Amino acid sequence: MGVDAARGADGNGGTLDSVAPRKGLVRRLGASPRTTIGAVALIVIILAAIFADQISPYPPNQQFLRNRLQPPSVENWLGTDHFGRDVMSRIIHGGRVSLQVGFISVAIALAIGGLMGLIGGFYGGRLDSVFSAIVDVLLALPAFLLALAIVAALGPSLLNVMIAVGVANIPQFARIARSAVLTVREMDYVTAAEAVGSRDFRIMFKHVVPNSLGPVIVQVTLSLAGAILAAAGLSFLGLGAQPPTAEWGSMLNSARPFIRDAHWAVTFPGLAIMVTVLALNMVGDGLRDALDPRRRD
């Protein structure tokens, strides 16, 4: 059933208008096989991370020293590492860590950057100039290098990686939220709300935020992919998750000296990162295309 049919049934476009585009969005997302594949892969990865304890064949840190560097077999589907730990169990648990790091760092970036963009875009003036200057300065440093510098100062740990990657992503969110807010700010319904004397806070969170969400959601998906890559990169350099934590980047780093004898301990965690990032990018691209009226057809 199309948008017009839905309107016809209601007899009044007003009530269903907010629902119909969303229906259209789901339809447009489903129409792209790439987005569907990405979404299915992402759901599987998230479910595996949530139920890691139930589905892992072995505890992630359990060592079987007699079973070191064993190739993939019936007992250990993806082989074992230099401590005889099951690579598959560690990858499943590592997904939990990587997704957590990704979500928390993007949440930090979204909270700070989104608020900067919202306030700057809504009020304009001097505050907006200050925020824009901060964003310009942060963008002058490539995000990974900024994160690297922050972790260098705070010290190596997973928490510091989340803070570092989060801060490094602030400017992207500030910029996207600001430009979305600037567009919505000019809409008649915002002027109408102002005219009837609504408070700024109410206008911002009832009208501006919900209508600016589209590009921000796309950025969340794409930033999640970037954050997971950056966090794994920092852990690979020994600046993030510390042993024995099962985290994809640090698994690669610790298995690296044994690559000649047991490449599976390096190959599979890397593939896990790649598949996750690929799935997020596919969903992000699909969302962007579906939300962008110019790309709809």
Next chain:
Amino acid sequence: MIKYIARRILLIVPVMLGVSVIVFGIMHLTPGDPAILMLGEAAPEAELAALRTRLGLDEPAYVQYGLWLGRMLQLDFGRSIRSNRPVTAEISQRIGPTVELALLATLLAVVIGVPLGVISANRPNTAIDHGATVLAFGGLAMPVFWQGLMMILVFSLWLGWLPSSGRHGGWVYYVLPTVTLGTSAIAAITRMTRSTMLETLSQDFIRTARSKGVFDRSIIYRHALSNAMIPVVTVIGLQFGGLLSGAVITETIFSWPGIGRLAVDAIRAKDFPVVQAVVMVFAIMYAVVNLFVDVLYAFLDPRLRTRYS
């Protein structure tokens, strides 16, 4: 044009000042006394106090920043805690290999990415187009550290074709690091070229050229590509940031003696003067490349050229 370039150069100054505040601020978050870090826990208090005075560490933060900025403007980044050599000497010794690697990777990305994007746009929905799309998606999602290790595994350990580390000894040493560093840029440039070419090929002036009977090849290379190059050039500039980040990891994997590896070694050794200096140098390199890209952009886009002439 000169007005435009001058304006762009002037805009860099406040941004770089802002970056210097951030870099200085970040390093001030570091717990611990830099004097103890430099001289060690066992150093006598008198020596520590003398060093603090010499470095201005007992001054308020803004005075310290002023002193640091002043020294930096004279290219004095202090001494490395690890080697006790001037940081400027350490960086000037290692910046060459990084620039070399970054330029080679950019060149590779342009040489492969642009033609692949053009072919892909010219034959949409064919096997070549799908193949290029898969390559581009894969290239963007592949972690650079994993790709580097896989290349070492296949080309050094299994096939024995290429060396896995080092730089001296001929072109073979450049292959793996350059390909590793350039892959995500190839992917980004392919995607951007494809989408801008598709957009340009559907525009009226192309249709006019076609209807006038202009050869396909001439349409693609003379009319469409020159228009599509503008966003592609921007992407090349933006990719350079990713390239510098990638250089940190690539240099670590391939034992490449550049400033990326210097930064990682310095972070591990808590050698903060070196870390500060490398981050500043990276920011300046990024700014210079983007300045260059903006100038090239103006050169490619006649509309921008006339606005500032």
